[in-house]
Amino acid sequence: MRKVRSIDTGPEVRVRRALHSAGFRFRLHRRDLPGSPDLVFPRYKIAVFVHGCFWHWHGCKRSRMPATNQEYWESKIARNVERDHQTRIQLDALEWDVQIIWECELQQGVDTIMKQLNERRWQEASRVA
Numbered sequence: 491m492r493k494v495r496s497i498d499t500g501p502e503v504r505v506r507r508a509l510h511s512a513g514f515r516f517r518l519h520r521r522d523l524p525g526s527p528d529l530v531f532p533r534y535k536i537a538v539f540v541h542g543c544f545w546h547w548h549g550c551k552r553s554r555m556p557a558t559n560q561e562y563w564e565s566k567i568a569r570n571v572e573r574d575h576q577t578r579i580q581l582d583a584l585e586w587d588v589q590i591i592w593e594c595e596l597q598q599g600v601d602t603i604m605k606q607l608n609e610r611r612w613q614e615a616s617r618v619a
């Protein structure tokens with residue numbers, strides 16, 4: 491969530507560092523795209539969101555309702571989930587590839603994206619050759 495997330499700490503930064511040190515270049519928070527994705531690879535039209543498990547309701551053990559104010563949290567999270575859903579539909583319509591990295595599976599998410607980026611690079615290189 492924007493309100494509790496500071497810009498330069500946490501999972502998103504770890505994802506950025508991992509991809510950056512592997513030699514990938516990207517843009518951050520492109521506001522001209524639906525949902526202003528956390529990372530954007532314009533060349534390959536890949537939009538990446540790093541999602542907190544609670545705020546975006548991953549369904550893992552990190553997404554557990556607090557004991558108090560449940561109604562409040564439920565409606566708040568339901569709005570986030572709905573917004574995520576709409577964002578995905580809008581990006582799909584613009585033919586962007588949407589990748590979600592969950593907070594509890596950062597490394598796995600980074601690996602998936604690296605694999606995808608390497609494949610795109612390879613495809614590009616073989617087209618040129």
Ligand SMILES: [Zn+2]
Binds near residue numbers: 550551552553
């Ligand atoms: Zn999770």
